Amino acid sequence: MKETIRTEMRRVRLTSINNIYFMDMKQRFEDFKNGNIDMRNLSPLVYSEENVMLAVRQLSKSKGRMTKGPDGSNYDTIAKMNFIELGIIVKDRLINKKMDYVKRIYIPKGNGKKRPIGICTIWDKLVEKCIQLVLDPYCETKFVPSSFGFREQVSTHNAIAKVKNQTNVMPYVLSVDMKDYFGTIDPNIMYMELWHMGIYDQVILNYIYRFIKKGYLEAGCKIYDPKGSAQGSIIGPLLSNVYLHRFDVWLRDQGDDWHDKSVNKFHNIDNRRANMRKTNLKIGIHVRYADDILVLCKSKSDAEKFKYSITKYLTKNMKLIINEDKTKIYDLKKEKMKYLGYNFRLDQKRGSIRNGRELIVSNSLPKDKGNLIVEECCKRLNAIKKIPSYENIMAWNVYIIGLHNYYKGMNEFNKCFGKLGWRIYKRFYNTMEGRIKFITEQKIKNNFRNGTYKSWGKTGYYMLHDTPIVQIEWANWESKLVSATKSKICRINPYDYGEKKNHKPGVSLNDIKYLVERAKLSHQSSRFCQFSISKYSSLHGVSYISGEVVLVEDYHCHHIIPRNKGGKDDYNNLCILSKEQHIILHSNNRERLYDIVGKKYHKRVEELISVL
Numbered sequence: 046m047k048e049t050i051r052t053e054m055r056r057v058r059l060t061s062i063n064n065i066y067f068m069d070m071k072q073r074f075e076d077f078k079n080g081n082i083d084m085r086n087l088s089p090l091v092y093s094e095e096n097v098m099l100a101v102r103q104l105s106k107s108k109g110r111m112t113k114g115p116d117g118s119n120y121d122t123i124a125k126m127n128f129i130e131l132g133i134i135v136k137d138r139l140i141n142k143k144m145d146y147v148k149r150i151y152i153p154k155g156n157g158k159k160r161p162i163g164i165c166t167i168w169d170k171l172v173e174k175c176i177q178l179v180l181d182p183y184c185e186t187k188f189v190p191s192s193f194g195f196r197e198q199v200s201t202h203n204a205i206a207k208v209k210n211q212t213n214v215m216p217y218v219l220s221v222d223m224k225d226y227f228g229t230i231d232p233n234i235m236y237m238e239l240w241h242m243g244i245y246d247q248v249i250l251n252y253i254y255r256f257i258k259k260g261y262l263e264a265g266c267k268i269y270d271p272k273g274s275a276q277g278s279i280i281g282p283l284l285s286n287v288y289l290h291r292f293d294v295w296l297r298d299q300g301d302d303w304h305d306k307s308v309n310k311f312h313n314i315d316n317r318r319a320n321m322r323k324t325n326l327k328i329g330i331h332v333r334y335a336d337d338i339l340v341l342c343k344s345k346s347d348a349e350k351f352k353y354s355i356t357k358y359l360t361k362n363m364k365l366i367i368n369e370d371k372t373k374i375y376d377l378k379k380e381k382m383k384y385l386g387y388n389f390r391l392d393q394k395r396g397s398i399r400n401g402r403e404l405i406v407s408n409s410l411p412k413d414k415g416n417l418i419v420e421e422c423c424k425r426l427n428a429i430k431k432i433p434s435y436e437n438i439m440a441w442n443v444y445i446i447g448l449h450n451y452y453k454g455m456n457e458f459n460k461c462f463g464k465l466g467w468r469i470y471k472r473f474y475n476t477m478e479g480r481i482k483f484i485t486e487q488k489i490k491n492n493f494r495n496g497t498y499k500s501w502g503k504t505g506y507y508m509l510h511d512t513p514i515v516q517i518e519w520a521n522w523e524s525k526l527v528s529a530t531k532s533k534i535c536r537i538n539p540y541d542y543g544e545k546k547n548h549k550p551g552v553s554l555n556d557i558k559y560l561v562e563r564a565k566l567s568h569q570s571s572r573f574c575q576f577s578i579s580k581y582s583s584l585h586g587v588s589y590i591s592g593e594v595v596l597v598e599d600y601h602c603h604h605i606i607p608r609n610k611g612g613k614d615d616y617n618n619l620c621i622l623s624k625e626q627h628i629i630l631h632s633n634n635r636e637r638l639y640d641i642v643g644k645k646y647h648k649r650v651e652e653l654i655s656v657l
Contacts, residue, residue: 066557066578067099071540074182082183088248091175092136094565098128100135100174101571104167109277114166115148115262122167124572124614128565131171138172142252145169147261147275161228163261163275173256173279176249181283182540187242188286189293190534194335195282197539201385202454204334206531208341208384209406211330215341216378216391216404217348219329221355222371226336227281228273230288231364232257238287253284285335292363296331296340296355327351334385348374378404383411387455408455408527415465418448422469422517426476433480438509445515446494454526466518473516481507481514489513497521552586556597573614577602580619589620590649591642601627606656620653630654 076082082090090096101123104110110120123131137143147163154160165173185197193204212218223229232254239250260269274281313320321328327347329340340355342348352374359365375382377391388411391404425444429437452458477483485505490498490513501519508514525531560581564574580602586594589603603622606612622630629637630653638650
């Protein structure tokens with residue numbers, strides 16, 4: 046089982062072909078930015094071959110790809126079809142507004158309540174993904190920098206960094222909470238917001254309008270719901286940002302005359318703040334992550350003015366419902382505020398007078414979040430205690446490393462996670478002792494994850510096979526994760542990730558593009574086409590039975606175990622052959638292959654012949 050997981054992890058690394066091989070999203074963004082795309086005729090881009098291929102590829106890597114929809118379909122359903130068929134289906138469903146009811150389920154929230162989640166059919170997911178790949182780059186040319194949720198090369202850490210680096214001088218924070226934001230999105234307002242943003246294609250507009258108005262399935266019953274975007278849908282996060290885009294622009298500009306470039310006194314670096322304070326303008330900086338909205342103010346009176354104007358705008362113009370109980374103004378000098386899983390408060394520097402500029406922002410882990418983490422750790426340790434398998438150990442490591450990566454930006458990280466470590470110390474020790482090997486050799490741990498945990502486990506640590514087991518108290522604070530530079534979105538093109546270090550495709554870009562073009566017209570399954578490209582690239586085009594490089598024009602992807610004998614279109618069941626080798630393999634004179642290839646490959650030839 047361990048070798049199977051290793052092979053799968055290696056396959057994922059080897060098949061991580063850049064999206065540019067299927068479609069250049071970077072160029073698409075530039076085309077939208079420069080006005081080179083007709084905004085009234087976007088639908089042909091949605092069902093184009095390149096777009097459908099990239100959509101299928103991205104769906105193949107999504108976590109919920111195997112979740113069955115209301116009709117029992119999942120990713121395997123479309124993986125058996127070729128790209129030509131899928132393109133026709135996407136076009137038909139998009140133009141004719143064909144979509145299925147969403148299956149609604151409920152998952153527990155941290156506060157004990159339940160959150161409604163929508164599970165779509167794979168056909169709806171495919172069409173939504175195709176629409177997202179077209180609308181996302183265009184919307185990125187319009188979104189304002191204060192919107193941080195669900196965007197390329199932007200994360201929660203950017204939003205946290207902006208809050209952290211502004212609250213020391215703007216300690217009064219208005220936190221706006223909305224009741225069931227995703228469930229109260231109005232289809233008519235969404236239609237207008239898309240139009241105002243510049244999306245004029247009627248096919249796409251009508252599809253999204255119908256998408257919001259469609260109902261859902263609950264307990265086997267079809268329920269009509271005239272508004273709302275299902276949480277869990279692919280296009281939902283994009284629509285949530287579009288819906289509040291005009292609000293972002295209004296909040297940035299209303300009363301903020303310093304955005305008017307003609308008013309020089311508000312743009313003078315030396316006395317800009319002083320000039321603003323002389324006016325009656327309510328000065329505030331807003332941060333939005335999806336429906337989590339904060340407005341940072343220097344005075345409480347400004348925060349109260351923003352509370353009134355924002356409440357009026359969202360309820361009247363956007364038809365949203367404000368949760369009055371949770372919408373409040375925090376004075377961080379006196380109380381803590383929780384935002385995106387971090388606690389914020391202002392502490393006084395030692396020996397300083399208590400005023401705005403001499404207060405520092407402190408972050409800690411919220412108590413309720415700490416309790417949930419301990420509870421989840423205990424569940425995972427119980428699973429290891431019952432079955433100390435490689436899979437359970439990897440599940441533990443993935444969870445703990447994920448926590449470290451998210452929370453290591455808070456300056457009380459070591460203190461908070463040290464306490465968590467003490468809370469589960471006995472449970473962790475009793476689980477590992479006698480089941481997992483304890484070693485003192487430091488080399489493997491020091492090389493694990495590029496030395497991230499090098500300073501921990503000096504007296505020894507637990508390890509299964511060659512994988513160290515990470516402990517929750519192995520905490521290393523990283524000051525740069527939410528530093529001042531992270532609070533600004535500095536990217537000319539969000540789809541430009543730069544040159545990847547140590548990333549060298551197995552073959553040339555032209556060879557991969559050739560295979561992609563060939564896959565567009567292939568009648569083979571989309572799964573087979575994707576893995577055949579990955580196979581040729583990852584193995585540098587080297588033949589399975591001769592060790593020689595096969596030219597891309599002469600490449601044939603062969604099933605080791607034939608389909609008629611149960612073989613699948615999976616990466617591990619495919620191999621590289623030349624067309625000549627493939628013809629001989631299926632001829633009546635297969636023994637000729639022994640004369641063509643070297644002796645060290647005779648076993649592989651015998652393997653292929655034996656299963657035919």
